[in-house]
Amino acid sequence: MKSVKGLDYFFYPRNVAIIGASRDKGSIGWTELENFVKGSFKGKVYAVNPFARKILSVKCWKNVKEIPEKIDLAVIVTPNFVVPKVLKECAEKRVKAVIIISAGFAEISEKKLTAQVQRIINDNPQMRVIGPNVLGVLHLKTGVDALFNPPYRSPRPPYGGISFISQSGALGAAILDWAGARGYGINKFVSYGNAMDVDEADLLEYLGQDRETRVIVMYIEGVREGRKFFETAKKVAGKKPVIMIKGGVTEEAAKSTQSHTGSLAGNVEVYEALIKQAGIIRARNMKEVFDFAKIFSNEPLPQGKRVQIITNGGGYGVLSTDAVLLSGLKLARMKNKTKKKIQAASPKYSVIENPCDLTGDADNERYRVAITNCLKDENIDSIILVVLFQVPTLRKGIDEMMVRLLKNRKKPVAIMSAGGNLAARHKKYLEKHGLTTFASPFVAANALKALTAYALKQKS
Amino acid sequence: MKSVKGLDYFFYPRNVAIIGASRDKGSIGWTELENFVKGSFKGKVYAVNPFARKILSVKCWKNVKEIPEKIDLAVIVTPNFVVPKVLKECAEKRVKAVIIISAGFAEISEKKLTAQVQRIINDNPQMRVIGPNVLGVLHLKTGVDALFNPPYRSPRPPYGGISFISQSGALGAAILDWAGARGYGINKFVSYGNAMDVDEADLLEYLGQDRETRVIVMYIEGVREGRKFFETAKKVAGKKPVIMIKGGVTEEAAKSTQSHTGSLAGNVEVYEALIKQAGIIRARNMKEVFDFAKIFSNEPLPQGKRVQIITNGGGYGVLSTDAVLLSGLKLARMKNKTKKKIQAASPKYSVIENPCDLTGDADNERYRVAITNCLKDENIDSIILVVLFQVPTLRKGIDEMMVRLLKNRKKPVAIMSAGGNLAARHKKYLEKHGLTTFASPFVAANALKALTAYALKQKS
Numbered sequence: 001m002k003s004v005k006g007l008d009y010f011f012y013p014r015n016v017a018i019i020g021a022s023r024d025k026g027s028i029g030w031t032e033l034e035n036f037v038k039g040s041f042k043g044k045v046y047a048v049n050p051f052a053r054k055i056l057s058v059k060c061w062k063n064v065k066e067i068p069e070k071i072d073l074a075v076i077v078t079p080n081f082v083v084p085k086v087l088k089e090c091a092e093k094r095v096k097a098v099i100i101i102s103a104g105f106a107e108i109s110e111k112k113l114t115a116q117v118q119r120i121i122n123d124n125p126q127m128r129v130i131g132p133n134v135l136g137v138l139h140l141k142t143g144v145d146a147l148f149n150p151p152y153r154s155p156r157p158p159y160g161g162i163s164f165i166s167q168s169g170a171l172g173a174a175i176l177d178w179a180g181a182r183g184y185g186i187n188k189f190v191s192y193g194n195a196m197d198v199d200e201a202d203l204l205e206y207l208g209q210d211r212e213t214r215v216i217v218m219y220i221e222g223v224r225e226g227r228k229f230f231e232t233a234k235k236v237a238g239k240k241p242v243i244m245i246k247g248g249v250t251e252e253a254a255k256s257t258q259s260h261t262g263s264l265a266g267n268v269e270v271y272e273a274l275i276k277q278a279g280i281i282r283a284r285n286m287k288e289v290f291d292f293a294k295i296f297s298n299e300p301l302p303q304g305k306r307v308q309i310i311t312n313g314g315g316y317g318v319l320s321t322d323a324v325l326l327s328g329l330k331l332a333r334m335k336n337k338t339k340k341k342i343q344a345a346s347p348k349y350s351v352i353e354n355p356c357d358l359t360g361d362a363d364n365e366r367y368r369v370a371i372t373n374c375l376k377d378e379n380i381d382s383i384i385l386v387v388l389f390q391v392p393t394l395r396k397g398i399d400e401m402m403v404r405l406l407k408n409r410k411k412p413v414a415i416m417s418a419g420g421n422l423a424a425r426h427k428k429y430l431e432k433h434g435l436t437t438f439a440s441p442f443v444a445a446n447a448l449k450a451l452t453a454y455a456l457k458q459k460s
Numbered sequence: 461m462k463s464v465k466g467l468d469y470f471f472y473p474r475n476v477a478i479i480g481a482s483r484d485k486g487s488i489g490w491t492e493l494e495n496f497v498k499g500s501f502k503g504k505v506y507a508v509n510p511f512a513r514k515i516l517s518v519k520c521w522k523n524v525k526e527i528p529e530k531i532d533l534a535v536i537v538t539p540n541f542v543v544p545k546v547l548k549e550c551a552e553k554r555v556k557a558v559i560i561i562s563a564g565f566a567e568i569s570e571k572k573l574t575a576q577v578q579r580i581i582n583d584n585p586q587m588r589v590i591g592p593n594v595l596g597v598l599h600l601k602t603g604v605d606a607l608f609n610p611p612y613r614s615p616r617p618p619y620g621g622i623s624f625i626s627q628s629g630a631l632g633a634a635i636l637d638w639a640g641a642r643g644y645g646i647n648k649f650v651s652y653g654n655a656m657d658v659d660e661a662d663l664l665e666y667l668g669q670d671r672e673t674r675v676i677v678m679y680i681e682g683v684r685e686g687r688k689f690f691e692t693a694k695k696v697a698g699k700k701p702v703i704m705i706k707g708g709v710t711e712e713a714a715k716s717t718q719s720h721t722g723s724l725a726g727n728v729e730v731y732e733a734l735i736k737q738a739g740i741i742r743a744r745n746m747k748e749v750f751d752f753a754k755i756f757s758n759e760p761l762p763q764g765k766r767v768q769i770i771t772n773g774g775g776y777g778v779l780s781t782d783a784v785l786l787s788g789l790k791l792a793r794m795k796n797k798t799k800k801k802i803q804a805a806s807p808k809y810s811v812i813e814n815p816c817d818l819t820g821d822a823d824n825e826r827y828r829v830a831i832t833n834c835l836k837d838e839n840i841d842s843i844i845l846v847v848l849f850q851v852p853t854l855r856k857g858i859d860e861m862m863v864r865l866l867k868n869r870k871k872p873v874a875i876m877s878a879g880g881n882l883a884a885r886h887k888k889y890l891e892k893h894g895l896t897t898f899a900s901p902f903v904a905a906n907a908l909k910a911l912t913a914y915a916l917k918q919k920s
Binding site for chain 2: 026107150166167169171174182221248284286313315322348357360418422439442443
């Protein structure tokens, strides 16, 4: 197995060459150059195009070898039949890292072209290659933006702690876009496509060692080398959360992955078992991926399964109870001391059990007392905090109060708030200040369950 | 069983009296009056408050009996201990319909007050009563807005075909707010709380006969009279879709419903079986309720289980395949004729099977051919149409084209589009024009499954 150290050049290059830079505004070859020129990349940007003199004010070179500097990263966006030639030139130039955006290889059974590229990769182990057939690589911290979708179509997400690797480019693009719109902070994104050199195991290992990455998310259909992948996964999942969504769970879907990225998904059941064994957190769909990523990024790990529900809506108390128990978590039983303190601050018709129903006329103060005391109670491992902001008794300052009370929390708190724009405004503020919010008790309990299962596995 | 005809007065009253109208701006007694005065209600509005002369320019009467006109609808917002007195006056005045917003009865074990109210209800069967302990009633067509949450905190949803009854007020409020923000059209909304007179069965029967209501959604925890409810449900569910979310699925949650609305949820398993038998469509959470409500409102019923997937992203093709098969639906096998026509309009590397992968560079025309031919193909019962709008090849006019092609569709089409604001803009347009969109293949397949199960049950 090659060392993954070389992958640093994809994310922290001193310079970049766009091979196949194009004058055709809006084309992929133009977008790739524009992203680096107009984005936040600090290094030098070179353009390679034998037929142009300048594109976007960048001088064009006939080929990468002519550039009078060592090149860390090259991005290839030429037609597929030109790829072997320009990749060979990259090898001769001793380029450290190459992203082949171009499609048209194993995924459409172009065997000859695929073999040519594979030979160059095999002959030059010092040069690491991502692709072909990829959306690209994104690392906002250094301004590496090799995504072929322009930012005006697919706004970039904010910088954060979630790194995301995706076998599928289209899926990666949609998810980046979605994450951006919701404000999830992304660290490194890689669409790795046909994985002729750098594969999912390499990336997983690299991100496992990466200090900037707090949570790893992956979309995979099949893996190239089962043993390598599962050994790496086991090692990395013990260090930080690895959340996976797998395409091709059914045999039929697994078959269609072959035509899609040229990989074989392998025996479905064997995979399922191995993924579980490796300690990978399994998400069933992309929304769940980010529900999990959110709670894993924000919340401390719980000591156990006992959840306390606090609510100002009886119906949501009932649904949260269902949600907790159906997820496999347990209802906490708060200490008498806790109960007395909350009861003292609440009207006599409040029901201070689990759920702790502060009732529809709960005000800021009643929430303050309930939150403060439940955070202290050792009989409580985690909290589902239902807050329905629609009621008139919740006054200004409720958001700031929650942020203050939950700042140094030692147990996870999942805030559940349903509703429309009013709830969305409150939740945006809370999320911005590091709290974790959900729109449904079932989603909240499900995420808390994943966090708890991970915590208990780490302890065992 | 009382006739449900009298319920008309809740939704189509010629006038309304707010009993307990308050001068205290922002209070519930003030909000109820303001909603009717400043909203779109066309009838006459009366205020009852023995201590005030005018509120919001409306003359105040000492009690409802003094009003020199027959009253169709009264809304009671007094403190709980005044309710028996003013309700008795309503009965003497022969008011047709009364909403008791006030809380503080069975749900907090106020047995004496509860018994007094019950006696008045029993003695006056001609007067129908909703409540006590409710958020209120909303019917946008006639401007009946008896919700105690003011519109500035909880914007009203648009008018539409979904009627929604909720045992829980807080949950009802959150859902109305949520539906409003997403543009789901609501017809009649009722929070029925303690259900001392009008209960879930009455409302269900009424909405079953209501021509404006296309889909009925209900949140219930327990029912008052099991036999009455399930017989009604069976009858109504045969005529139009009834979607239910039930709180209190676990025994523990069922227990907590008692303190919440004073109702007993009954044996959990018996309920589950009866709900299924009645043909009620069961949703697991509120998001699912509206996913279902959306597809049932918009889409024609399918003839069978065979789903065709059309996509411009391989990864989403794989996930959609998983989603279809895991949901229990089947993959359609399109006719050779269909396949040939789509293949002729697509590059040779497209894979025209199921999923029908038009690939990432699919343009408007390729979609046009695929949609047109799959709509015609008798081997296909329904379609999951994946459209990733992030790709540059989808040109202007794609939305208009889809609306045109799908206008008179004879089979359901679930459009699946993932992403952020760009996708949201496209989806908003499509939804506005009567198409059905989802953000995940699993959600799309799940909704399609519910629609298919309903269709097949109707046929059987």
